[in-house]
Amino acid sequence: MVGAMLLAVPIGLALGTLAAVRRGSLLDRFIMAISVAGVSMPVFFIGLLLIQFVGFRWDLLPFTGRTGPVWAGGLPSLVLPALTLGSVLIGPIARITRTAVLEVLGADFVRTARAKGLPESVVIVHHALRNALIPVVTLIGLQIGFLLGGAVVTETIFSWPGVGRLAVGAILSSDMPVAQGTIIVLSLGFIVITRVVDVLYA
DSSP, X not given: OHHHHHHHHHHHHHHHHHHHHTTTSHHHHHHHHHHHHHHHSOHHHHHHHHIIIIIIISOOSOOSSOOSOGGGTTHHHHHHHHHXXXXXXXXXXXXXXXXHHHHHHTSHHHHHHHHTTOOHHXXXXXXXXXXXXXXXXXXXXXXXXXXXXXXXXXXXXXXXXSHHHHHHHHHHTTOHHHHHHHHHHHHXXXXXXXXXXXXXXX
């Protein structure tokens, strides 16, 4: 899930900001079309596509199991699961970022920054985007629950030894203590991340 967020958040912010700056252009429409497509496709479908092409046909990355810890050569086996889970988060982040940045671009302090002669990149990044991040951070926090659910599916598809796959196995084998424990761990992760979101508002 952390890997998915590390992929999705920067890409979503960049695409949403670019679409807002180029509002009404072909690039804006293309980014919004990709965002809608990403929201519409389920996690398991994206995962199966990546397994079929990137993993099986082109043989670029491992697509089953885990080759070891990330810091000890296990990073390649993390790429496809993280990309699968993160792809469904890029769309919502890009769309909410575009809307928020468009609102901020019309504010007085942005016009003042431009009147002071600041470069456009500084105006966009340090003034517009920074002040537009509160709804984006809120959305990311709310999407954590969706990511936790998607992680269960992703771990099952890629045979990843994670908490989600452990929960599925425990439920299928009627191992109630393990199932309850995994659900508590996932719930605790959701609570912790929502508290982090509250701190990030500052």
